[in-house]
Amino acid sequence: MNSYLRNAAALSVLAILTGCFGGPEQRPQAVIRDFTQAPVLKNPLLGDVKLISFLDPVRDHLADLPHSMLVVEVPVGGRMAARRLKLSETVVVFSGFGRLTVDRQIILLKHGKAVFIPANAVQHTENTGTEPLIYLSVIAPSYRDDLAEFVPKIPGK
Numbered sequence: 001m002n003s004y005l006r007n008a009a010a011l012s013v014l015a016i017l018t019g020c021f022g023g024p025e026q027r028p029q030a031v032i033r034d035f036t037q038a039p040v041l042k043n044p045l046l047g048d049v050k051l052i053s054f055l056d057p058v059r060d061h062l063a064d065l066p067h068s069m070l071v072v073e074v075p076v077g078g079r080m081a082a083r084r085l086k087l088s089e090t091v092v093v094f095s096g097f098g099r100l101t102v103d104r105q106i107i108l109l110k111h112g113k114a115v116f117i118p119a120n121a122v123q124h125t126e127n128t129g130t131e132p133l134i135y136l137s138v139i140a141p142s143y144r145d146d147l148a149e150f151v152p153k154i155p156g157k
Contacts, residue, residue: 067140080125097129
């Protein structure tokens with residue numbers, strides 16, 4: 001298994017086991033997902049990227065899960081469409097190099113970098129390297145299509 005896959009698995013289990021489910025009167029139950037077995041999704045609105053959604057409260061019937069988790073792969077030379085989420089997102093880069101623009105701020109991405117993107121920020125991701133850009137995305141609260149808006153361009157670009 002690639003090191004980024006091991007990292008993603010470890011981060012996923014950590015997030016799940018740190019009390020994501022239930023209140024103090026309930027004992028949380030661990031939920032285990034193997035994202036290497038999750039289906040690869042493509043959304044033509046996002047561009048030529050692969051999405052591996054492996055923890056989703058609606059699809060996985062986990063009503064208490066307060067976030068969605070997916071692995072995103074942006075191919076060499078690829079871009080993700082500019083969008084605004086009404087949700088916050090945290091990105092943890094496993095491999096590759098890229099550029100993430102959050103509103104007007106340009107953030108260089110590489111292995112090990114983590115970025116918090118606040119709700120309602122316009123964001124755009126590009127792969128600037130020679131290998132796929134792969135990162136974990138944690139969206140909170142949980143992602144829904146009606147909470148995302150595609151925008152024609154990044155403000156100030």
